[in-house]
Amino acid sequence: MNELEIIFLGTGAGLSTMRAHTAIALRCPDGTLLLLDGSSGNSALRNGEIAGIKSYDYDHVLLSHDHQDHLSGLMFVQGNRSREIPDENPLSIYGSSLALNGLRKAAVAGKVPDIRDGAAYNHAGKQVMRWEEIRPGRRLELGPQTVAWNFGVDHIPGSIGWRIETGGLSVVFSGDTTYSRGLVDAAQGADLLIHEALTTDDEHDRAESRLHSTSGDAARVAGQASVKQLIITHIDNAFHENQAPLLQDAARIYTGPINAAHDLMQVTVPIP
């Protein structure tokens, strides 16, 4: 493959009743398949199935933070994966210590039978999930030509964004955040920035009070980081049908290409 493929499995904000919650699949040029966040319920599984991605196709999961709309779907991805391939084939998950702690607590309450030493085991004693805390800035080798590292963003404690570099391309995912200087630094020159936005700049105070960005904030980050392309996601019900206000708001500030994500949208970035 000489391109990077991004498949949006979930693009809804936490209170969305119209879209699946946040999950993004990245098919890298070297064949590595990454999942950025796990949505909620079985939404990542269902939209993955429609997009031709199976639960057992994922090589690694990168988590942004400990909110249920971003991580609670991982248990169902794991459950389906273990059923489809009963051999030991644990889902590999990376995140901040606080996000992994949240995942572990939800797994205990969800009756996962055995959790110890950074892994979860099923009734047959097979490892079904394993997780590792990754501190900001540490380079993670995820595939032959794929590396990733994370950086702190401004949402709840333990919130991070991710930069993925693969086959000469770079993608940055904001996770959930208000306007973040750390994100501007981490996103410098990226081929694609995937940034959240709850609403437009005229409601900046409301967005900030809910620890989220505006489409203007997303555009400011895109401009200040000189990224080549911006995709806005984490869409609230108010903009489910019509994303034009978000796009117009961002276009005042950032002059590069801007798109708004929707569930099952696929974007390819060719290797130059």
Next chain:
Amino acid sequence: MRITFLGTGAGNSSRRAHSAIAVECPDGTNLLLDASSGNSALRHAAAAGIDVRKFDNVLLSHDHPDHMSGIDFIQFDRAWSGEDRGPLRVHASYEAMEGLKRHCIATRLNIWDISGDYGRNYEGREFLHWNPAAPGHVIELGPKTTAWHFPADHITGASGWRVESDGKTIVFSGDTRYSPELVAAAQGVDLLIHEAFCVADVTLARAAGHCTGGEAGQAAAETSAASLAITHLTDAYHADSQPLGTEAAEHYAGPITLAEDLLKITL
């Protein structure tokens, strides 16, 4: 009485939303039978034109995440609606209610305190009202609507529910193996909503805590139910669920509906 299937998939389904059924009763009482997972019940309700914020009661069959974890987002949506409709009332067996409370305190989605009769947010505001009940205890849900639960054969604390409203009666099996308690509780119902996991292999179904299409048909026949709906389908029966119906029809002569997401039945 209008029944809308918001989710009809088994726990490992990658094709359907997890279990949730909206029941709109003639006396204006609205209730959910199970809550699905994630925001699936909310999304399918929106697609079906149903406002879940007007649903004041959830009847839970058991505390597996595919049946109850959607309560997180249902109460969160209600909390942010801007209207004060009071806490969402959750009804379940004592054991399932304890499982739900453990889930809520682990996920901390709006609910920070589970003590006493309520789930409260960080300000102490009540958003969930725990109503655990013993099997057979009749709950008044509306002027002409009552419900009670009976033991199902699945995990500890699993139940089925019988709902009666203005002369119409439905029974929901929850997840269960073939259950004599269900047969006793579902006598003469207008609609039996029963799970089915597979066909032919009773041993496999029992080991998984579920039943076959034939056993669902057997339960419908033994209760003289006026109609049967089969739900909780695995991926193997997503595209073609007819084998489950065919096997049920070997035992039951009445009308059989094979449920799918967004299907509506009016009684």
